[in-house]
Amino acid sequence: MTKGRIAFQGELGANSHEACMAAFPDMAPVPHPTFEDAFEAVKAGDCQLGMIPVENSIAGRVADVHHLLPSSGLKIIGERFKAIHFQLMANPGTRREDLKTVVSMPFAWGQCRKVLRTLGVTLEAASDTAASARIVAERPDPTRAAIAPALAADIYGLDILARDIEDTHNNTTRFLIMTADPEPAPPPPGATCVTSFVFRVRNLPAALYKALGGFATNGINMTKLESYMEGGAFRATFFYGEVDGRPEDRALTLAFEELAFFTDRFEILGTYPADPFRSR
Structure with missing residues (x-):
């Protein structure tokens, strides 16, 4: 008997299907033709979780996903790194x-x-x-x-x-696990965590430099910062970031306070345990 359903983009047999089976063997993987459909299935309650690829070690980030994350209304509760073999x-x-x-x-x-x-x-x-x-x-x-x-x-x-015709055998895709729960359970105490967030800087001179200064002065390790266009405009003013730690950590609290001062939009998308793959 399954313990719920997990949505993924693609058809049965896709890498995302394999990722769902590996991470949640007791859940029924449910295919969807687009990322938007997969997000909507979770948001509507048809599926309890979503498994979404965001980047690959060879091909880079998965197109369209980052600008969909903040508009999805979902929260990130986990990550999985999966070796990819074609x-x-x-x-x-x-x-x-x-x-x-x-x-x-x-x-x-x-x-x-x-x-x-x-x-x-x-x-x-x-x-x-x-x-x-x-x-x-x-x-x-x-x-x-x-x-x-x-x-x-x-x-x-x-x-x-x-078999295994990929160019390099350390080919790896990172997946994010999404939920519609607006206040998911926090990661277990003692777990090494990652916090994902998005922001848009205010129209001020050196706003991005100033917004990020708090991470350096508070000793926060930023593991990812990516810019992307919003609404089709050729202005890279929207950013997706990831840092080590939890928002309630004093140093990260101060860094986020400084970031918020120089932005007109700031949203935490989730705090979740780091996959052990990161420490290999």
């Missing part, structure tokens, strides 16, 4: 030397460039890695293959022609 898969009987087209999402192409160059194939875009496996399975063709996780081969009945 398989070249095709319908039974397909030979690697006969391939002319490989289907996958562009994000995956960027992580498998070396093998794709040696194959000399045409690339066909799909919305999701698992979707590429489904497409190849539904339209059997001895010249077509897909790049997808091993789980997708099991689900769609495909043979794996080449």
